[in-house]
Amino acid sequence: MAKSSRPLKAIPEFTSEAEERLFWETHDTSGFVDWSKGRLVTFTHLKPSTETISLRLPAPLLSDLKALANKRDVPYQSLLKVFVADRVAAEWRSTMRPGVRSDEVPPTSRTLRKARPKAKRASRAARNRTAS
Numbered sequence: 001m002a003k004s005s006r007p008l009k010a011i012p013e014f015t016s017e018a019e020e021r022l023f024w025e026t027h028d029t030s031g032f033v034d035w036s037k038g039r040l041v042t043f044t045h046l047k048p049s050t051e052t053i054s055l056r057l058p059a060p061l062l063s064d065l066k067a068l069a070n071k072r073d074v075p076y077q078s079l080l081k082v083f084v085a086d087r088v089a090a091e092w093r094s095t096m097r098p099g100v101r102s103d104e105v106p107p108t109s110r111t112l113r114k115a116r117p118k119a120k121r122a123s124r125a126a127r128n129r130t131a132s
Contacts, residue, residue, distance in 0.1 A: 008032060 009031045014020035029035075057065070062076075069076035 006031075008034060 011032050012023065014023065065080060066076045069079040072079065
C-alpha cells in the first residue's frame with residue numbers, strides 16, 4: 001500500500017459521544033488516521049454483554065416467530081431480539097420530552113416501571129368505558 005504524503009488532520013475534541021458519532025458518520029477517517037499502521041487486536045477478556053432470560057410465549061406466537069425467521073433465514077432468537085429492540089426504541093422515541101435528545105436520557109428500569117402502571121390504568125379505564 002502506498003504511503004500518503006499528506007499530513008493527517010487533527011481529530012477534533014468532542015463534547016459528547018453523540019457528537020463524535022455524528023462526526024464520524026459524516027467524515028472519512030482516511031484524512032485523520034494512518035491505517036497503514038493499524039494492527040489486528042483481539043479482546044480476549046471481553047465479557048459478553050447479553051444476559052440469559054427465560055421467556056414464556058404462547059405456542060402460536062412462537063410458531064409464527066419461527067416461520068418469519070425461517071422466511072428470512074435467521075435464527076428465531078435473533079429475530080426476536082431485533083423485534084424487541086425496534087419496539088423499545090420506538091417506545092423511547094414516543095415518550096421523549098420536547099427539546100431533550102434521546103442520547104441524553106438513558107433508559108433505566110426505574111423509568112420503565114413508572115411508565116407501566118399508567119398504561120395499565122389507561123387500558124383499564126378504556127375497558128371500563130366500553131363495558132358500560
